[in-house]
Amino acid sequence: MATTVLFILIASFFVSAHSLLEPTDQAFTSVVISRQGLDFLKDLLTDKAISSIIPLKLPKIEKSVRIPFVGSVHMVLSNTKIYEIDVSESYVKPGDTGIVIIVSGATCNLSMNWYYSYSTWLVPVEISDTGSASVQVEGLEVGLTLGLENHEGTLKLSLMECGCYVRDISIKLDGGASWLYQGMINAFEDQIGSAVENAITKKLKEGILKLDSFLQALPKEIPVDDNASLNVTFVKDPSLSNSSIGFEINGLFTERKRDLVRKYQSANTQPSVFCPDSSKMLGIALDEAVFNSASSLYYNATFMRWIVDKIPDQSLLNTAGWRFIIPQLYKKYPNDAMNLNISFSSPPAIRIAENDIDATVNVDLIIDVLDSSEVIPVACISLVIRASGLVKIAGNNLAGSVKLNDFTMSLKWSNIGNLRLYLIQPVMWTIIQTVFMPYANSHLGKGFPLPIIHGFTLHSALIVCSDSRIIVCGDVAYKESNNFSQLLTHLVDKRRLPLLDV
């Protein structure tokens, strides 16, 4: 079933007419579900579909037949139920015409009651008999062709073809004078066969409709925190190759509840996913622009500024601690408390290269003296900090950390005359290492969610940094009790079977 798509996410900001006109349909994140991933989803959905289909009741079958010397015989098969379906073989194959799913060689077991009545000229009373029967359907084949396309930023799933075919049926009667009627009952084979075919086809059609509503209801944004969301709008039709399905999503950070129009240029027209280990189910490629959109967003949210009034070496927050480094500071404000007002002077720039992530951060550090509750800015030092990044997977999040490579500094302004920067350098190094880096890492440690549907968890993931993108390759596991399983449970609504009686 349609399934595969279920991987992709999400959310619900309207695609306004205006944004449709903008050339913003560039993809910065690509997701590829490999053959292994498709098989995993196919098996998951097949299991779920079967458990939601059975027990499946079939309509009552009645027939009157004239039999020579006996007369008119009335035969009824009732209470017919499919109570087991076994699938021995199935496969999924994306292709030009859609996603084809074939279940072949399935068997299903049915139970039913049979009833016969007739009267003959030999015996003038009506003769009737009744019993139960078990029916085995062999060689059940089900084929589906699903269309998957981008419809205004969400995925639209459609059933293009659906067929169900029963090859062979064997019926075994119990109770009554069953030996007598076995032969006649066999005349029902075709009718039972088409009842099974029709019932399963109808269930599958209902199931696909539900799956489609589920996909269309997926949000176009995933919240990251109070201020930021990831835009997971689909920007193109999924690409179906003969062994995988690829999805292109916008992938950039956006401000929550507000429309930001930003222009990002991707180095590549679209990030391509290449997993070194081809046995992984899923690959997600994130362009450098995704990280830079996060950086720009948090920068604008004035999130990247803070006042430091506690540091591991607290003596650096008193002018006495700077006595030998900036003597004039101590002279002017002896033994006064200090704080550091740190702000980013531009959004951190992130560059991803082969096996390497670099961040360049421009920071203004203002030294404040606290003189009897008055805050007096005395000097501002501009820092250019170069750090290298590491990324890791934390649950379904991509998290990171940075470590300091080097930094340069310059005096931006001063109210206390010139500063000897070479003396300040070691102090700055300490402040960056003990204040700045831990602060950055406490934020990066949480990470942001990868576009994976709730209920699926990423495991055995590996991360590759290549030219201007990060690629996450991994397997997924599925855990019950969430929206997705609710959907599957209701894939076939057992309460609503208007056409089927008994």
Ligand SMILES: *[C@@H]1O[C@H](CO)[C@@H](O)[C@H](O)[C@H]1NC(C)=O
């Ligand atoms: C999300 O991405 C889509 C497709 O690129 C774009 O049209 C839309 O404007 C974006 N939404 C926001 C809030 O940026």
Ligand SMILES: *[C@@H]1O[C@H](CO)[C@@H](O)[C@H](O)[C@H]1NC(C)=O
């Ligand atoms: C269903 O039928 C198969 C034969 O087609 C048989 O092996 C199996 O035991 C049956 N299952 C049940 C639960 O009756």
Ligand SMILES: *[C@@H]1O[C@H](CO)[C@@H](O)[C@H](O)[C@H]1NC(C)=O
């Ligand atoms: C899939 O397509 C590639 C070329 O695009 C071809 O080399 C390969 O044999 C195909 N595989 C199957 C299973 O059809």
Ligand SMILES: *[C@@H]1O[C@H](CO)[C@@H](O)[C@H](O)[C@H]1NC(C)=O
């Ligand atoms: C951040 O602010 C600058 C200048 O105000 C603006 O050009 C840019 O679009 C903003 N970026 C985001 C992500 O809001």
Ligand SMILES: *[C@@H]1O[C@H](CO)[C@@H](O)[C@H](O)[C@H]1NC(C)=O
């Ligand atoms: C959201 O932004 C506001 C200021 O714009 C800030 O106070 C708050 O801490 C931010 N929250 C998060 C979770 O980033």
Ligand SMILES: *[C@@H]1O[C@H](CO)[C@@H](O)[C@H](O)[C@H]1NC(C)=O
């Ligand atoms: C910190 O410095 C900025 C200028 O970089 C200034 O606008 C802000 O008011 C200062 N904050 C405090 C609390 O001194």
Ligand SMILES: *[C@@H]1O[C@H](CO)[C@@H](O)[C@H](O)[C@H]1NC(C)=O
């Ligand atoms: C998924 O679950 C959440 C809370 O558990 C609920 O708010 C949301 O409406 C559900 N979504 C769907 C599509 O059922």
